[in-house]
Amino acid sequence: MKLLMNLALPFEEPVLIFTLVLLVILIVPIFLKKFSIPGIVGLIVAGVILGPNGFHILERDASIVLFGTVGLLYIMFQAGLEIDMIDFKRYKIRSIVFGTFTFIIPITIGTLVFLYLHNYDIKPAILLASMFAPHTLLAYPIISRLGLSKNEAVTITIGGTLITDTAVLFVLAIIINSTQGETNIGFWVLMVIKMIAFVAVVLWGFPKIAKWMFKQLESEKGAQYIFVLTVIFFAAFLSELAGMEAIIGAFLAGLALNPLIPHTSPLMNRIEFVGNNIFIPFFLISTGMLVDLKVLFTDTNAMLIAATIVVLSPITKYAAAFLTQKIFGFTILQRNLIFGLSSAHAAATLAVVLAGFEIGLIGESALNGAVVLILTSSMISSLSTEKVGKKLAIFESRRKPDISQKPDKILVPIGNPKTIERLIDLAVMLKNPMHKAPIYPLAVVIDNEHAEEEIFKKNKMLQEAITHASATDNDVQLVSKIDVSVPSGILRAIKELMITEVVLGWNAKITARDRIFGSVLDNLLENTDEMILVCKLIQPLNTTGRLIVIVPTNAELERGFLRWMRAIKLLSTQLGAPIVFRARRRTLNKIKQAINSSKPTVDAAYQQYTNVDEIESMRSDLKNDDMVVVISARKKTVSYNSNLDYVPRVLSRDYKNNSFIVIYPEQYSVYQTVPVKQANMAYEETNGKSV
Numbered sequence: 001m002k003l004l005m006n007l008a009l010p011f012e013e014p015v016l017i018f019t020l021v022l023l024v025i026l027i028v029p030i031f032l033k034k035f036s037i038p039g040i041v042g043l044i045v046a047g048v049i050l051g052p053n054g055f056h057i058l059e060r061d062a063s064i065v066l067f068g069t070v071g072l073l074y075i076m077f078q079a080g081l082e083i084d085m086i087d088f089k090r091y092k093i094r095s096i097v098f099g100t101f102t103f104i105i106p107i108t109i110g111t112l113v114f115l116y117l118h119n120y121d122i123k124p125a126i127l128l129a130s131m132f133a134p135h136t137l138l139a140y141p142i143i144s145r146l147g148l149s150k151n152e153a154v155t156i157t158i159g160g161t162l163i164t165d166t167a168v169l170f171v172l173a174i175i176i177n178s179t180q181g182e183t184n185i186g187f188w189v190l191m192v193i194k195m196i197a198f199v200a201v202v203l204w205g206f207p208k209i210a211k212w213m214f215k216q217l218e219s220e221k222g223a224q225y226i227f228v229l230t231v232i233f234f235a236a237f238l239s240e241l242a243g244m245e246a247i248i249g250a251f252l253a254g255l256a257l258n259p260l261i262p263h264t265s266p267l268m269n270r271i272e273f274v275g276n277n278i279f280i281p282f283f284l285i286s287t288g289m290l291v292d293l294k295v296l297f298t299d300t301n302a303m304l305i306a307a308t309i310v311v312l313s314p315i316t317k318y319a320a321a322f323l324t325q326k327i328f329g330f331t332i333l334q335r336n337l338i339f340g341l342s343s344a345h346a347a348a349t350l351a352v353v354l355a356g357f358e359i360g361l362i363g364e365s366a367l368n369g370a371v372v373l374i375l376t377s378s379m380i381s382s383l384s385t386e387k388v389g390k391k392l393a394i395f396e397s398r399r400k401p402d403i404s405q406k407p408d409k410i411l412v413p414i415g416n417p418k419t420i421e422r423l424i425d426l427a428v429m430l431k432n433p434m435h436k437a438p439i440y441p442l443a444v445v446i447d448n449e450h451a452e453e454e455i456f457k458k459n460k461m462l463q464e465a466i467t468h469a470s471a472t473d474n475d476v477q478l479v480s481k482i483d484v485s486v487p488s489g490i491l492r493a494i495k496e497l498m499i500t501e502v503v504l505g506w507n508a509k510i511t512a513r514d515r516i517f518g519s520v521l522d523n524l525l526e527n528t529d530e531m532i533l534v535c536k537l538i539q540p541l542n543t544t545g546r547l548i549v550i551v552p553t554n555a556e557l558e559r560g561f562l563r564w565m566r567a568i569k570l571l572s573t574q575l576g577a578p579i580v581f582r583a584r585r586r587t588l589n590k591i592k593q594a595i596n597s598s599k600p601t602v603d604a605a606y607q608q609y610t611n612v613d614e615i616e617s618m619r620s621d622l623k624n625d626d627m628v629v630v631i632s633a634r635k636k637t638v639s640y641n642s643n644l645d646y647v648p649r650v651l652s653r654d655y656k657n658n659s660f661i662v663i664y665p666e667q668y669s670v671y672q673t674v675p676v677k678q679a680n681m682a683y684e685e686t687n688g689k690s691v
Helices: 002-006 014-033 039-050 062-082 085-090 092-116 122-129 140-145 152-179 185-216 221-241 246-260 266-288 293-298 300-328 332-342 347-358 364-398 417-430 451-470 486-497 519-527 561-575 585-596 612-617 642-654 676-686
Strands: 410-413 439-446 479-483 501-505 531-536 547-550 579-583 604-608 627-631 660-664
Touching: 014 039, 014 062, 014 266, 039 266, 039 364, 062 140, 062 152, 062 221, 062 246, 062 266, 085 092, 085 152, 085 246, 092 122, 092 152, 092 300, 122 152, 122 347, 140 266, 140 332, 140 364, 152 246, 152 332, 152 347, 185 221, 185 246, 221 246, 221 266, 266 364, 300 332, 300 364, 332 364, 347 364, 410 417, 410 486, 417 439, 417 501, 417 531, 417 561, 439 451, 439 486, 451 479, 479 486, 486 519, 501 519, 519 531, 531 561, 531 642, 547 561, 561 579, 561 585, 579 585, 585 604, 612 642, 627 642, 642 660
Parallel strands: 410 439, 410 501, 439 479, 501 531, 547 579, 547 627, 579 604, 627 660
Antiparallel strands: 531 660
8 A cells, every 4th residue: 555655646755766767867868879869858858758747757856956956067067077178278269259159149139039029128138038148068978978078169169158158147147136226336346256266266276175185085986086076066055155156166166176187087987977877867857847838838928938049049059150160260060069069058048047037037938938948959959969979070080190099008017006006097098099909917927836826816916907997997908927037927928919018117216236227127128129118106196297208319210209209198188287398409399290290289398408417406396296207218229328227216316206207118229220311310419419
């Protein structure tokens, strides 16, 4: 009997409600995928059907609203978190121009239409026009899934979102306060002060706090995620205190944490997984529950308002995208992508219409019209973004890469369990994102009577590497070798697996008899040509401030030049850390060419030095969170200098508080075939005849 009562409509049993919502989130996107309809549209329609204005299976109660609010903030946070900050700074003028167009055009045309065709007063007319000026990045998960989040069109659309949404919410504050008679000079001064203080706290204070927290919580992965959630909601709360909408706070929180959460990290994977599969679907279902189809089709005024909004919204948004394309020379695909991303209305639109409804400026007809706008614009945005996004993703995948894009096969020999996570994290960041080759953690056991017992212990230790790498959605293939020595086992693995890069940890201890690093590493350097990265990682990688890259003379002549350049650029992009290159003038010119002619875009500075020996006096210019990267060279190669052999000693002695990496690129011996012109240039440079 109690069970039958619990099955009465609308459902009130929490377990039953949650089960039903999860089933909808699971089944609807899978079903609609067969018809090439984005799951976003299906979840909104499911909300209409299940909600109080549909079959009333579910009530839009506090729990639905709570999860929906979390999903809305999550969308804005992820948009800020995944934006390429280097490209954002580079294209800030374009973002401002697009943001201005996508605000001015809709609000101007909309105000005139509601003022003269629908006979509204000026304030309600502006408020109604404000509903389709802002946009919500509902289709952003589609862009993220297609790997287009770094595209310039996406970057300026996200930047434009911040501008137009902020402008609309500012207009809303003016209208509400002027309606309530609070427009004296004191109000304006206080509002500006609160906004400035809020932005300063989030963009300046939050990163410092977050960097400290990530250092303290390095081994506490769950606590890191809870901290991120706390930052999102605290920033949203501060935004409301400052008189703005919570979505602005969530977006700025994403920008603040952007440099501290690498895109390939386990933390980013957790953020995306929970948001895209739980919170954001709840928001979409919650939005669908607001639609009242009965009122809409029985109220003539509601139908007229809805028709006006639904027609004007895509036209004005397309006009903004069209003008942006013509001014900046974007492709037609990019123009349509800008339109698709910016044509969805949800967050700020709901804030505007609900605020206007609560103070009596607009009625229920406008409220229902706004909800229809949310539904139709979500469909238009999702369908157009999916269609255009697939075409653009195919087009970009066919473009010839600018620098060496050979698949990476990275070997990570494991000797110290304390360094496993950081070495795996580094390997994940260095891996070519265009290819899905696994990472190879390696355990080498000396061939003796204890070999079987040791291999069992090593494999148990390697399970930690699998667990950690799996959290980043990267494949891992364990490798175990029994050999006469550790170097021999590593060398055999390199040959058998056709490894391209080796990431090794180093304890930074050098004895008097060691030539460079010690017997194991020295042996590897002498017997392999593959790129080797010798690392001592003191701090969590995501707290890195700058990458200081020391490059020897003639490094640009080596076979592995483009490969290590790509590795540095990938590392900079993942860490959000600017690069400072230090080299001779001619080498710097070659580095600049490689940086400017290929993606991803990085923030790079260039400093000229005379000799690699200057590394000893460079310590005073560094901060503790700077990472030193030295491009070294093997003997008998064109960029080799005997001073390079002493660099590890200097690093271990003078840079105890800094993480550092010594990179030995792919190289060929000077006795192998080298182009004559390059050989002559190398000879002149070595003998000081050219700079």
